Every structure is written in structure tokens, then in C-alpha cells.
């Protein structure tokens with residue numbers, strides 16, 4: 001079976017973790033600080049603040065913006081539940097803009113249509129590892145005095161206009177087990193705003209500026225040195241992992257180029273895609289469950305990210321803070337999307353297996 005994702009940690013990781021165990025400092029300490037410095041370098045930002053997971057990174061980002069009840073965040077409905085849950089956790093109201101069909105990310109024109117006098121934040125999601133169209137989003141935000149919180153959970157190292165994402169305001173990254181970089185569970189907030197970074201460091205540590213000097217009601221959002229030790233060796237070889245993902249994405253595009261009705265993902269000009277997922281749209285009318293079964297029978301793992309719009313569940317329906325409007329592009333993509341293995345563990349031979357399985361499943365449908 002070619003899995004949709006794998007976790008492969010080497011002896012170098014085991015060695016770093018052992019060092020932490022032997023050091024006697026296993027909670028937040030010098031290894032977290034080293035991770036923050038290295039991650040700030042990767043994303044080319046001034047500040048990186050480590051937290052215990054990616055959802056927390058988004059919640060904390062919204063919390064330091066001091067939102068009030070009724071303040072609105074505009075985001076995409078085609079994302080993981082964490083994006084929506086973070087907004088609700090921070091006490092804000094959410095409105096959904098539609099997505100574009102070339103990048104599956106939030107459509108700047110649709111954002112404009114959702115703005116009200118209560119809008120405070122725009123929250124694009126760099127879905128599958130490709131940046132949302134940030135130039136027009138930044139322009140809308142600047143002209144209306146809005147903050148930007150990037151959901152960069154899937155986009156470590158992705159670039160827009162030549163620079164890495166994560167520097168448009170505040171950005172939340174995830175290091176969950178299946179993300180491109182992992183600490184098992186972990187998160188990071190990046191920003192070029194020193195005041196907000198300072199506030200985030202205090203917020204994550206019970207509101208303390210120094211020991212027992214409380215300046216706000218805070219939380220325990222801290223990451224551990226044990227977890228940070230897992231990711232440091234991965235950072236050192238991340239460029240190689242990205243090269244492998246790019247090679248695999250190019251290989252799939254080449255092999256699947258002539259499959260009738262299948263829509264392939266594109267890397268848009270000026271944006272470096274980090275291929276967290278390689279997501280196709282199945283031909284119109286395909287029975288997706290049967291398609292997945294055919295791939296599984298051929299030894300090809302796949303994933304549906306995401307089968308429904310994020311708000312399309314009973315738990316959100318009665319919440320007045322979840323304001324639902326029509327998003328036809330997002331609805332279409334959710335109904336037809338399917339992700340194929342693209343990670344660094346996928347070999348050239350695997351690409352042939354994946355491509356012929358997809359081709360045969362399209363023909364058999």
C-alpha cells in the first residue's frame with residue numbers, strides 16, 4: 001500500500017530527543033528557543049513563537065488582536081475544522097468567502113463582498129501548501145484597517161511573490177504528525193510585529209512577563225523541548241524533502257495530464273507550492289467512494305480533504321456566530337476533491353502505480 005502520508009523519523013531525531021532527556025530540561029527551554037530561531041529563518045520573519053499545536057497558534061493570534069463580541073473574521077469554508085473552531089474559541093463571528101478554482105484558496109473578490117462594519121480580521125488558508133493570493137488580500141486589509149491571520153498550517157516554506165508566507169500579519173503553523181514538518185503535536189506563530197510577538201510570549205505562559213509578574217490573564221500554550229527536538233533534524237533537511245515533493249507532483253502531473261475530465265492541481269506563477277497535498281478533482285459525476293475503493297484495491301492510499309464545507313455540520317448550524325452564505329466554488333470542489341500520495345516517501349515506481357490506478361478508476365467509473 002502506498003500511504004497518503006507517512007511519519008519517518010531517523011536516528012538523528014532519536015539522538016536529539018535523548019539529549020533533551022539527559023539534559024533534565026524537558027518542558028519549554030533552550031531547544032524550543034532554537035526551534036523558534038530556525039523557523040523564523042525559514043519563514044524569513046522577525047519573530048516566531050512556539051505553542052503546543054496549530055489550532056492554539058490560530059487562537060492565540062486572534063486573542064492578541066483583542067476582538068470583541070460581534071467582531072467578524074472572514075475566512076474560507078474549504079478548510080479543516082481547526083480554522084473555524086479557532087475563530088469561535090476566540091469569541092468572534094465568522095463569515096465565509098468563496099474560493100478560487102485555480103488555487104482552492106479564498107477569493108479576494110469574495111472577501112470584499114463579505115466585509116461589514118464589524119469585520120476585523122481576514123483569515124486566508126494556504127491550502128494544500130500553496131499560498132492564497134496575498135497581494136490583493138493585503139491591499140483589502142490595508143485599505144480597511146483589518147488584521148491578517150494566515151492559516152499556514154499546511155504551508156511551511158511556501159512562498160508568495162518570492163518571499164515565504166507568514167509575514168503578512170500573524171500566521172499560525174502546525175507541526176502535527178502528518179504535516180510537512182512535525183513535532184507530533186506543535187504549533188508556531190510568526191510575525192514581523194514585535195509588540196504582538198511579545199504579547200504572544202506572555203499569553204502562552206499564564207500571562208507572566210517574568211516569574212509571578214502577571215500582566216494579563218493567560219494560558220498554558222507552551223511547547224516542550226522534547227517535541228522541539230523532534231523537528232530540528234527535519235529542518236536541516238527540509239529543502240531535500242521539498243525537492244522530493246516537487247518532483248513527485250511534477251511526475252503525477254506528467255502522468256495524469258491526459259486523463260479525461262480529471263482536473264489537476266496547478267502551481268501558480270510567483271508562488272512556490274510545498275505540496276502538502278496533491279489534490280485532483282474527479283470527473284463530474286464520479287462516485288467518489290467507489291473511486292477510493294478502486295484505488296485502495298490497487299494499493300494506492302488517498303484522502304478527501306475536505307468532503308464537506310467546514311460549517312456543513314449540525315454542531316455549527318444553530319450558532320449565530322457562524323454566518324453562512326453561498327460559496328458555489330467551494331461546494332463544487334468539496335464534492336469532487338481527492339488527494340493522492342505526494343510525500344517524500346513516494347518513489348518513481350510508486351508514481352507509475354498511482355497514475356495507472358487513477359487512470360483505470362476513471363475508465364471504470
Ligand SMILES: *Cc1c(COP(=O)(O)O)cnc(C)c1O
Pocket residue numbers: 053054055056079080082083125151153154173174175176185186187
Ligand atoms: C492541521 C491544520 C490546523 C490545525 O493544526 P493542529 O496542529 O492539528 O492543531 C489548522 N488549519 C489547517 C488548515 C490544518 O491543516
